Amino acid sequence: KNAQPVFVAVIGAGGVGKSFLSQLRDLAIRRPSPQLKLCYIATSRKAIYSDDYFAIELDSAVQALAASSKTPRAVPDLLAYLTKAPGKAIIVDNTSSQDVAEAYPAALKAGISIVTPNKKAFSGSYKLWQDIFHAAADSGAKVYHESSVGAGLPVISTLKDLVETGDEVTKIEGVFSGTMSFLFNSFAPVGGGGGKWSDEVKKAKALGYTEPDPRDDLNGLDVARKLTILARLAGLPVESPTSFPVESLIPKELESCSSGDEFLEKLSAFDQKMEEKKASAGDKVVRFVGSIDVASKSVKVGLQTFDPSHPIAALKGSDNIISFYTKRYGSNPLIVQGAGAGGDVTAMGVTADLIKVVAQI
Ligand code: NHO
Helix, strand or coil: CCCCCEEEEEECCCHHHHHHHHHHHHHHHHCCCCCEEEEEEECCCCEEECCCCCCCCCCCHHHHHHHCCECCCCHHHHHHHHHCCCCCEEEEECCCCHHHHHCHHHHHHCCCEEECCCCHHHHCCHHHHHHHHHHHHHHCCCEECHHHCCCCCCCHHHHHHHHHCCCCEEEEEEECCHHHHHHHHHHCCCCCCCCCHHHHHHHHHHCCCCCCCCHHHHCCHHHHHHHHHHHHHCCCCCCCCCCCCECCCCCHHHCCCCCHHHHHHHHHHHHHHHHHHHHHCCCCEEEEEEEEECCCCEEEEEEEEECCCCCCCCCCCCEEEEEEEECCCCCCCEEEEEECCCHHHHHHHHHHHHHHHHHHC
């Protein structure tokens, strides 16, 4: 196969981005051909690149980025820069930016492939979804987003395989949020006990499970985005993550907090309310789940109670569990389970996608 170098542009170097860069460094050592040339890397404030597409040293990229005096290119300029690269180019979008997500159709049209854990593009308007996949089909550039649902777990690839091999998916349900899983497993464990709600929320943030703003997890929007993506892959043209019922765990009084930090400070005043929800479950335990019923086209997200023996009640840590009910699998669903949040496992899905794209372009 041709051994032309492949040019990689990384946008975003936070929790996931840093883990990705370290996996990319190891990958480049394990698989020297084709050469993966990191030619651009940026955060929202800083960037490194050179006009001659010189490969940025992977060992020291993060430190060099912190020390750089260059600012990021505007997205259209980045696309122009990558279009002129002397080889195929891939953008790895490790941000949660809406602007970057909206540039995917233009990137794909220009033949630049996309690999990303960013949910915004695939769970935004249905038009953006269509524009992305039409642009990819026209140009042959690839777009992979495994980590947009269930971190590195094979959720999207499994669903695509089910659909493409002609199985009929009837229902998808489970725990889709690493943050919510962690929170309820530690706040309302099977057998009783558990920590204070607001303390557990702070822990989830410190462990890197939450979205950059933890309110995006607690208001159910992160799960709603994931269900939007899966529903669309299963053939339902869901209009947006706000077009179906989603239960929010943000107290009304804190909806107007101007920052995630202010929200975290004030949250402990509402611990008692969560204690009441826990107590009202009686012998069962309360968990935050999502479901897609394909036949009735209904999608919903919120709290439900489960018997202690149910697999959802028995989850550990920040694990996700996703059950696919299909015609072929009958009454025993195909189940994917494991760590659903955190930098390393999310980056694993991104790196694996990169490997798939490199093999196809
Ligand atoms: P950070 O740590 O805030 O890093 C974001 C980086 O992007 C920063 O370097 C920032 O400077 C840069 N950035 C932002 N806007 C930019 C712009 N316009 N131009 C250039 N740079 C820009 O966020 P994370 O945690 O590293 O997350 C990165 C992406 O991965 C997000 O889209 C997030 O949704 C996605 N993601 C993260 C996780 C996770 O565990 N952290 C998961 C999946 C996807 O499976 C995980 C998950 O769903 C977590 C979820 N909260 C859950 O289930 O609980």
